[in-house]
Amino acid sequence: MLRRLLLVVGLLLWLPAHADSDRDPWVAYNRPVFNFNMRLDRYVMKPVATAYVDVVPGFAVSGIHNFFNNLGDVLVVLHDGLQAKGGQFGGDLLRLIVNTTFGVAGFIDVGSRVGLSKHQQDLGITLGVWGVPSGPYVVLPFWGPSTLRDAPAGLFDLSLYPTYLIHPLSVQLAADGLYYVDERAALLPLQGSLDSNGDPYSLVREIYLQRRDVLIHGAPKSDPFTDDAGN
16 A cells, blocks of 8 residues: 555656646646536436435435445545544544444444544545645546546545455445445535536536645635535
């Protein structure tokens, strides 16, 4: 794992210090890919997620979402440690233990009920905290918004996600499929805001980039992203 982490860092250290000055130089490529992803979402992911929410009982949808959040907390704890966030590391580790045990493998979010807040962490955030610039904004097919730093970092995190320990492969793929459906279902309440915007590409870009900045650098208390920024 350490060797893969060092490889990702090495690939990214060449980014110039001023890489953030022009955050979307590849817009001519990004917009067509974004439009492709939107069509894929409209005809595949959104209908599947909508059917999932309509058919599966609400308590089961909530439980499955909590379960995947709990699996993700394994990586959150890892990156807390890499960022030397001692206090948050302890709280997130306790949250993981509490939800895994008393929360029945994470299906019940006991941690939030006792004041152990959910945080977001990933390798892209860790690299940002370490000083690696984001590089240009990029939209990836089937993946969505990212940056030159966050894209390879995301692949690294994906390789460590606990579902990749599941065997046989067919069960692993089924778990991964359910994970992506759950992720898309969680975004359904925001669909109206995206559909009503005259330029959804720019909206998604700004939300993504601002969110990443907040997760890495923190934000003023008045910032709407502050609540679960983990800083």
